[in-house]
Amino acid sequence: xGEVRSLLRHIPKVDEVLMDEHLFLxxxxxxxxxxxxxxxxKLDSIREDILEGRITxxxxxxxxxxDIVSSIVEKKKKVLRRVINATGVVLHTNLGRAELxxxxxxxxxxxxxxxxTLEYDLKRGQRGSRQDIVEAxxxxxxxxxxxxxxxxxxxxxxxxxxxxxxxxxxxVSRGELVEIGGSFRIPDVMSESGAFLKEVGTTNKTKASDYxxxxxxxxxxxxxxxxxxxxxxxxxxxxxxLTDMVELGKKFHVPVIYDMGNGLMTDLHRFGVNExxxxxxxAAGPDVILFSGDKLLGGPQAGIIIGSKKYIDMMKKHPLxxxxxxxxxxxxxxxxxxxxYQDEEKAMKDIPVLRMISATEEELSQKADRLMALLExxxxxxxxxxxxxxxxxxxxxxxxxxxxxxAVAIFKEGVPAEKMERLLRKAEIPVIARINHDRVLIDVRxxxxxxxxEVVSAVGYVLRTISNKEGEV
Ligand SMILES: *Cc1c(COP(=O)(O)O)cnc(C)c1O
Numbered sequence: 001x002g003e004v005r006s007l008l009r010h011i012p013k014v015d016e017v018l019m020d021e022h023l024f025l026x027x028x029x030x031x032x033x034x035x036x037x038x039x040x041x042k043l044d045s046i047r048e049d050i051l052e053g054r055i056t057x058x059x060x061x062x063x064x065x066x067d068i069v070s071s072i073v074e075k076k077k078k079v080l081r082r083v084i085n086a087t088g089v090v091l092h093t094n095l096g097r098a099e100l101x102x103x104x105x106x107x108x109x110x111x112x113x114x115x116x117t118l119e120y121d122l123k124r125g126q127r128g129s130r131q132d133i134v135e136a137x138x139x140x141x142x143x144x145x146x147x148x149x150x151x152x153x154x155x156x157x158x159x160x161x162x163x164x165x166x167x168x169x170x171x172v173s174r175g176e177l178v179e180i181g182g183s184f185r186i187p188d189v190m191s192e193s194g195a196f197l198k199e200v201g202t203t204n205k206t207k208a209s210d211y212x213x214x215x216x217x218x219x220x221x222x223x224x225x226x227x228x229x230x231x232x233x234x235x236x237x238x239x240x241x242l243t244d245m246v247e248l249g250k251k252f253h254v255p256v257i258y259d260m261g262n263g264l265m266t267d268l269h270r271f272g273v274n275e276x277x278x279x280x281x282x283a284a285g286p287d288v289i290l291f292s293g294d295k296l297l298g299g300p301q302a303g304i305i306i307g308s309k310k311y312i313d314m315m316k317k318h319p320l321x322x323x324x325x326x327x328x329x330x331x332x333x334x335x336x337x338x339x340x341y342q343d344e345e346k347a348m349k350d351i352p353v354l355r356m357i358s359a360t361e362e363e364l365s366q367k368a369d370r371l372m373a374l375l376e377x378x379x380x381x382x383x384x385x386x387x388x389x390x391x392x393x394x395x396x397x398x399x400x401x402x403x404x405x406x407a408v409a410i411f412k413e414g415v416p417a418e419k420m421e422r423l424l425r426k427a428e429i430p431v432i433a434r435i436n437h438d439r440v441l442i443d444v445r446x447x448x449x450x451x452x453x454e455v456v457s458a459v460g461y462v463l464r465t466i467s468n469k470e471g472e473v
Contacts, residue, residue: 091395
């Protein structure tokens, strides 16, 4: 008993520990409470260990401080953190969809920590409108008459339906009643908006006559086409093209709405991505088109609505416009992204989503060679092999199109790939990789060249951790 009491007496005091120079360094940029909590927790756990008889001596000061430092470092980690996407899925929904271009990210940073012209007209020195910020750029690039931006495409669908069809019917093909992850289902959004869904056709076939028969002078508010972005109906199928729907709309004087999802600006067929472009959609002539900002457009999360001024003006005045409006950071990123599209060739290189999708097999193979050379030099304890693989656009886009990619496979006799994959996620900059045939794959399509050093340190960390554990055994 006396021994326990004497041990307890030797536990250092919180204030004493806080004087340590290693902890002192943290005070510059860490909330005091984080440091104090870490010290207290460590001292409490020592006290408990003594009382429970788990330890009979108090560890040395260096060890004590090292434990506290790693606890502070752990506490300082943000929940939302940067990761390296080594999955080869370009628009990875769980990893934040589109990576912004460097220019767009800079524009965000610039308005984030200063005042800006968010709702201010510099020329006139008066109040301006945040909707004007991107409208000109969007109109220029898409050729649309008017444009508006909301929080995401789900919000866009909602405000389009609420402003154009509340209390009336919207005719949609049964083959296009999509669900986009989570709880976004066209029929549900429709009912929330106050519009009534009028389903026509069957799952695999919908004909122009189906829309014609559904038309009712009193109740029909719009014909709506929804791009089946995340699935394809193949086989014995038929649907009505956007052009033909526009014809039907003209015939009955009913507006046509097109939810196209992706927001692709440049044709990507030559890279194996069979998705329609916004320009094609505009050319077909529907009254309203809506799409996401962070899918194939490669910008920030946003819902972009383009079309006739008559309808867009109604949406801008709708009460939901305030609820769905975007902030200055989104607008900064979006304005820059659209600005970049004014030079399409340059956009293919500067907008990460486009650059990643358009990377050729040859380029990816050489990129994998470069990464492999770095890994072999810095972490020779693992085996590496170049492996071809199939990549995806992701984000519920182009579901049937696979892109030929290239990866560096990492493996070692006796080390399960699952373990490697898990440790890669624990690295300082986590690397999210996939597993194929019990080998971890670092797919280079979605890893930027300037992230190679961080991949190498993550692999080094995995190797060290595994070797240390082996040493213990
Ligand atoms: C992705 C998608 C949506 C939802 O867009 P978010 O920007 O994720 O809200 C709606 N409709 C279609 C057709 C889509 O592809």
